[in-house]
Amino acid sequence: MLVLRRRVGEAIVIGGDIEIEVTEISRTRVKLGVKAPRATCIVRRETVPIAAENREAAAILASHGSDGVREILRRLSAAADSEP
């Protein structure tokens, strides 16, 4: 990993067309401004596994179908029935 120090107002350039500027620094966080071609997807790192999960979630009806939905409902009902 390349590690660089930057002050507020300073920036780095990636690949000639992506620029990341430090716009604000607080005690616990850094605010970054990103200039990039419109087609560039810019996301927070923690959303990357969520994107994969969401793609799986979008496939649930194709993979489970109506039988799968019935089974989910059966299990949910089982929980409700077992409550005092």
Added chain:
Amino acid sequence: MTERNVIHSPWLGEIEWNPGCELLFPGGLPGFETERRMIPVEIPAQRPLVYLQSLAHDNVCFLALPVLAINPDFQLRLPEEEKAAILLPEDCEPVIGADVLCLGLLVPSEHTVKVNLNAPIVINLHNSMGVQCVSTGEHPGSFRLEENGRWEMAC
């Protein structure tokens, strides 16, 4: 002649929807950044399941549950950016059911499903704007629906 708002879902059939029911996700969802408009569909016999049907793509449909149906002790922590995304005031501590609807997306997991409560869908009930709130996982996140209907922590 009034134009009907109709979408043809491969799983839900023909859905005629009221523009007032439309949910707007300004940033889409992670992995679905262009999915900005959805409608929530509830089938009375299938409550509390909620279908989130894309209005842009007929074949994009998520299955969701209210988070409180999974974990009644769920506490929503909504960072500033997510509040801003759905036009909630910065100093607002939204209440589930009064200010926001909080849903967990069901993800296939072998013969059952799991839900990641560290990435709930949060919908501002006052303006129908939505965002997926992704936290860094300080609290147990993934829960799996077991045979007996209980939600157990998933690895």
